[in-house]
Amino acid sequence: MELNVIGKGLPKVDAWAKVKGKTVYADDFSLPGMLYAKVLRSKYPAARILSIDTSRAKQLPGVHAVLTAKDVPNNNLRAKFGQSTDVGAQFEGLYRVLAEEKVRFLGEPVALVAAESLQIAEEALDLIEVTYEPLPGVFDPVEALKPGAYPVGENESNVVSRFKIRKGDIDAGFAAADVIVENTYHVPFVDHAYLEPESGVAWLDEDGVINIRVSTQVIEHFRTVAEVLGLPQNRVRVIGTWLGGGFGGKEDITVESFLALLVWKTGRPVKLTYTREESLLAHSKRHPFLMKYKTGATKDGRIIALEAELIADAGAYTYLTPWVLLYATVNAAGPYDIPNVKVDSVAVLTNNPFTSANRGFGAIQPNVAYESQVDELARVLGMDPLTIRQKNCLRQGASLATGFTFDRYVALPEVAEKAWQALGPAKESQDKRIRIGRGLAIGMMSYGRLTFLHDSSRSYVKLELDGSAVIRCGVPDLGGGQAQALCQIVAEELGIPIEKIKIYISDTALTPLAGTTTATRQLYMSGNATLKAAREIKERLLTKASTMLNVRKAYLKIENEKIVSLVEPGNFVSLKDVIAQCSSEGIELFCEAQFNAPFTDIPASELITGQTHPDFTFGAYAVEVAVDLETGVVEVQKVVACYDVGKALNVLNVEGQLEGGAIYCLGYALMEELVVDQGRLKTPSFSEYLIPTAADVPDVETILVESGSGLGPYGAKGVGEPACNSIAPAILNAIRDAVGVRITSLPATPEKIVFAMQKKQ
Amino acid sequence: MEIMREITVTVNVNGIPVRAAVSPQESLLDFLRYRAGATDVKCGCNKGDCGTCTVILEDRAVKSCLVLAAQADNRRVWTVRGLEKDPLMQALQESFATHGAVQCGFCTPGMLLTAKNFLEHNPKPDRAEIKEAIAGNLCRCTGYKKIVDAIAAVAASRTGDRA
Ligand code: FES
Ligand code: FES
Numbered sequence: 014m015e016l017n018v019i020g021k022g023l024p025k026v027d028a029w030a031k032v033k034g035k036t037v038y039a040d041d042f043s044l045p046g047m048l049y050a051k052v053l054r055s056k057y058p059a060a061r062i063l064s065i066d067t068s069r070a071k072q073l074p075g076v077h078a079v080l081t082a083k084d085v086p087n088n089n090l091r092a093k094f095g096q097s098t099d100v101g102a103q104f105e106g107l108y109r110v111l112a113e114e115k116v117r118f119l120g121e122p123v124a125l126v127a128a129e130s131l132q133i134a135e136e137a138l139d140l141i142e143v144t145y146e147p148l149p150g151v152f153d154p155v156e157a158l159k160p161g162a163y164p165v166g167e168n169e170s171n172v173v174s175r176f177k178i179r180k181g182d183i184d185a186g187f188a189a190a191d192v193i194v195e196n197t198y199h200v201p202f203v204d205h206a207y208l209e210p211e212s213g214v215a216w217l218d219e220d221g222v223i224n225i226r227v228s229t230q231v232i233e234h235f236r237t238v239a240e241v242l243g244l245p246q247n248r249v250r251v252i253g254t255w256l257g258g259g260f261g262g263k264e265d266i267t268v269e270s271f272l273a274l275l276v277w278k279t280g281r282p283v284k285l286t287y288t289r290e291e292s293l294l295a296h297s298k299r300h301p302f303l304m305k306y307k308t309g310a311t312k313d314g315r316i317i318a319l320e321a322e323l324i325a326d327a328g329a330y331t332y333l334t335p336w337v338l339l340y341a342t343v344n345a346a347g348p349y350d351i352p353n354v355k356v357d358s359v360a361v362l363t364n365n366p367f368t369s370a371n372r373g374f375g376a377i378q379p380n381v382a383y384e385s386q387v388d389e390l391a392r393v394l395g396m397d398p399l400t401i402r403q404k405n406c407l408r409q410g411a412s413l414a415t416g417f418t419f420d421r422y423v424a425l426p427e428v429a430e431k432a433w434q435a436l437g438p439a440k441e442s443q444d445k446r447i448r449i450g451r452g453l454a455i456g457m458m459s460y461g462r463l464t465f466l467h468d469s470s471r472s473y474v475k476l477e478l479d480g481s482a483v484i485r486c487g488v489p490d491l492g493g494g495q496a497q498a499l500c501q502i503v504a505e506e507l508g509i510p511i512e513k514i515k516i517y518i519s520d521t522a523l524t525p526l527a528g529t530t531t532a533t534r535q536l537y538m539s540g541n542a543t544l545k546a547a548r549e550i551k552e553r554l555l556t557k558a559s560t561m562l563n564v565r566k567a568y569l570k571i572e573n574e575k576i577v578s579l580v581e582p583g584n585f586v587s588l589k590d591v592i593a594q595c596s597s598e599g600i601e602l603f604c605e606a607q608f609n610a611p612f613t614d615i616p617a618s619e620l621i622t623g624q625t626h627p628d629f630t631f632g633a634y635a636v637e638v639a640v641d642l643e644t645g646v647v648e649v650q651k652v653v654a655c656y657d658v659g660k661a662l663n664v665l666n667v668e669g670q671l672e673g674g675a676i677y678c679l680g681y682a683l684m685e686e687l688v689v690d691q692g693r694l695k696t697p698s699f700s701e702y703l704i705p706t707a708a709d710v711p712d713v714e715t716i717l718v719e720s721g722s723g724l725g726p727y728g729a730k731g732v733g734e735p736a737c738n739s740i741a742p743a744i745l746n747a748i749r750d751a752v753g754v755r756i757t758s759l760p761a762t763p764e765k766i767v768f769a770m771q772k773k774q
Numbered sequence: 775m776e777i778m779r780e781i782t783v784t785v786n787v788n789g790i791p792v793r794a795a796v797s798p799q800e801s802l803l804d805f806l807r808y809r810a811g812a813t814d815v816k817c818g819c820n821k822g823d824c825g826t827c828t829v830i831l832e833d834r835a836v837k838s839c840l841v842l843a844a845q846a847d848n849r850r851v852w853t854v855r856g857l858e859k860d861p862l863m864q865a866l867q868e869s870f871a872t873h874g875a876v877q878c879g880f881c882t883p884g885m886l887l888t889a890k891n892f893l894e895h896n897p898k899p900d901r902a903e904i905k906e907a908i909a910g911n912l913c914r915c916t917g918y919k920k921i922v923d924a925i926a927a928v929a930a931s932r933t934g935d936r937a
Contacts, residue, residue, distance in 0.1 A: 022874065024871040024872050024874075025871075025874075025876065027876075027879070028870070028871040028876045028879070029871060031876045031879030031882050032854075032866075032867035032868075032870050032871050032876060032879075032882055032886065033814075033854065033855065033858070033867065034814025034853065034854035034855045034882075034883045035814070035855070036879055037813070038813075038816070038880065040813075040817070041813035205914075206914055207878070207880070207914055208816070208818040208824055208826050208878070208880040208881050208912060208913070208914055209816070209818065209878070209880045210817075210818070255878070255879070256878055257816070257818075257878050257879070257880030258877075258878045258880060258914050258915055259878075260914070288820065289818065289819040289820065289821065289823075289824075491877075491878060492876075492877035492878025492879060492880075492915050493877060493915075494877075665873070665874030665920070666874060668874065668920075669874050669877055669915075669916060669917075669920060672916060672917035672918075672919045672920065673877065673914075673915045673916050673917040674917075675917055676916075676917035676918065677914070677917075698819065698821055698823065699818075699819045699821065699823035699824055699912070700821065700823050704912060704914065706909040706910075706912060707904075707905040707906075707908045707909050707911075707913075707918040707921070707922065708905050708906050708909035709909075710905075710917065710918055712901070712919045712922070713917055713919055
């Protein structure tokens with residue numbers, strides 16, 4: 014099929030307003046009479062609340078509401094994370110709006126204030142008197158697992174969930190192995206660090222509907238907010254703004270319930286924006302994992318056994334932990350065809366910040382471990398990094414350890430080779446203090462949500478009489494080109510220029526619900542829904558044009574706002590005329606379509622088998638680093654990302670995902686760590702929590718493989734999250750290559766590298 | 775409650791004088807967002823770490839969260855919205871859009887102002903100099919490559935004009 018718009022690196026529809034400073038982000042919006050909200054947060058990571066006295070705060074002039082847990086109609090509920098299906102308690106967690114009785118983490122919301130100004134709201138916070146009885150708490154997940162450990166929540170056990178995978182005979186596998194590598198890896202808490210902190214404005218409209226205009230990846234939280242307030246779901250409307258970044262951190266509820274409660278209480282519009290410090294302190298983090306790995310291979314480099322034990326720190330509340338742990342479990346053995354596999358994973362509550370979704374969603378952490386293991390095996394066996402991977406990686410027809418079989422193209426050997434070769438000829442450092450090293454890592458990650466969530470998306474496409482088009486789709490746009498992709502699909506299918514398309518997104522009242530912008534699902538899900546709607550309209554247009562031109566439908570094509578005969582290009586009718594004809598005959602020029610992902614059953618036990626995800630994206634990173642032997646400072650000189658993206662709908666956007674994903678996790682590899690000591694955050698702002706700047710990073714080279722084998726429109730696969738897989742282990746492998754030390758805990762700071770080098774000597 | 779002494783300042787924002795009584799501690803960032811309606815100036819940290827609040831004060835790119843409104847009294851401030859007709863800004867805006875340098879866009883206004891100010895002082899930078907120049911403006915989405923591409927393309931076209 015010839016494509017006119019798909020594949021082009023067109024500027025995004027939202028880019029123009031953004032460069033002109035006209036995009037109205039969540040905090041940029043205000044209403045007359047608006048109040049400002051602040052959140053009082055727990056000073057202790059673990060404590061009993063003995064009393065809360067809000068009377069002085071309430072008396073402060075300008076204060077309109079001070080709320081605590083007892084003012085919340087439903088303060089404790091089972092969190093739905095945007096899914097409409099019931100997936101059972103083992104996959105859902107407690108969502109507590111405000112702390113009651115016991116606080117579980119430092120920064121936990123305890124009370125809310127709404128006042129005439131931010132200054133008054135801040136003053137009011139100081140006047141709320143909370144008496145705490147500090148409790149010991151537990152901060153190490155290994156300790157938290159022990160019998161008799163301090164109970165973080167209301168249950169005796171701190172275990173959130175456990176999963177396992179079993180394939181073959183693990184003991185026999187290790188018995189047959191010629192070499193075995195064993196290591197324990199640790200990855201830390203990290204923050205999403207989107208530049209726009211959590212924010213929203215809410216108001217009550219003339220019909221008594223609570224409107225919440227908020228920076229969110231999940232507008233479907235309107236249902237949760239309704240439940241918190243005890244209102245019918247159609248009384249809460251969420252309008253999602255263009256996000257100033259999300260990366261999973263705006264997947265869970267942030268300010269929505271707080272705003273709704275304060276609006277309900279005061280009847281006034283309310284704004285709540287977190288400070289950067291609040292954002293770092295109190296919203297979700299990426300799960301730290303402790304990962305014990307044992308990998309065995311034969312002399313000729315065949316990996317025959319892998320055993321992994323994963324312990325994830327869930328922090329103080331469950332949130333998306335069970336799903337993250339499930340992803341980690343499924344990914345634990347990596348994209349390798351290994352006959353004997355044993356994986357055991359557990360997630361455990363602690364009195365640390367709560368952890369939930371973060372770009373990569375549990376696939377990233379084990380990727381650090383299994384790709385380090387494969388590299389070590391290659392060293393012991395004297396194999397090169399590419400050969401060992403090509404020898405063992407999954408191919409079409411092979412299965413994951415869960416038993417899920419890949420019936421479509423698996424690009425791993427290809428992407429690994431292309432990335433590795435793109436590094437070019439190796440060169441030595443001229444400087445004696447500097448050692449150059451190279452590393453390779455491959456990975457897989459799903460796109461689309463867990464199949465037992467029964468995911469679906471809806472989109473509405475309509476042609477106007479003048480030949481312009483409207484798309485309505487409840488997709489939140491995080492900046493990844495989510496809206497742009499849908500516009501390009503409609504432009505392609507209906508043969509109209511992209512400038513003639515207007516898209517409305519992310520509004521629970523006015524756009525069909527498209528599901529969450531998470532799980533790298535929007536191109537796949539809403540792309541397919543939009544494609545289905547556009548093709549339905551196209552079919553009607555072609556049918557009408559066929560009679561108008563007296564040409565069989567099969568011999569017609571639609572392009573450049575015309576419907577043209579394939580055999581006789583001079584024979585055509587303008588799109589506008591076909592639209593006019595359809596309109597006068599009452600033929601519908603709109604369509605709302607739904608796309609459903611494959612459905613599977615909810616896992617019945619801890620043992621995970623069969624299909625868990627619709628499909629996977631495969632990619633590889635090759636990097637070159639220069640390590641300073643004296644200081645341990647690592648300079649990443651080259652980064653090559655090679656991914657099978659199926660089909661790049663917009664080349665610029667796909668490259669942008671890979672470049673951005675690479676640097677996001679370059680930070681993970683080398684610099685980022687939220688230091689949490691006994692539940693207290695030691696990196697409270699961007700002065701301490703450092704993310705990569707332009708001066709820290711090389712230009713990422715991207716190589717796109719377009720196999721057309723994806724489940725998305727035109728054979729596309731999702732890349733948003735897979736993009737940040739594999740770079741961290743590639744960097745660790747390159748450091749190992751440069752200076753001979755294996756760093757097993759992220760971030761690989763200069764101190765750790767120097768220490769490891771000294772220890773080796 | 776202690777009574778705070780207020781001072782009256784007049785800041786010329788995008789060519790329009792904005793006068794307000796403010797507390798001596800009020801930052802230029804708050805003044806711009808809350809009093810001048812310049813919400814194209816973003817607040818990512820309020821502490822000088824992120825660069826999203828960058829504006830041009832007279833002829834220097836500054837982080838407006840680190841400047842007091844009082845320090846901008848009787849001075850001129852430019853934000854992206856006020857530079858709609860500025861040819862260099864227009865070239866940068868076009869270049870950012872067409873190079874895919876804009877993802878979420880939250881860093882974009884600050885990044886554009888830093889880039890404009892930088893190119894005015896260094897018309898022929900190499901990539902390393904561009905990276906150094908924008909190192910105070912964080913971007914979490916793009917990995918910076920396309921931002922550097924966009925700035926480099928504008929620099930190349932301008933020096934091309936001159937040659
Ligand atoms: S808001 Fe000024 S530097 Fe971040
Ligand atoms: S585009 Fe999102 S922070 Fe730069």
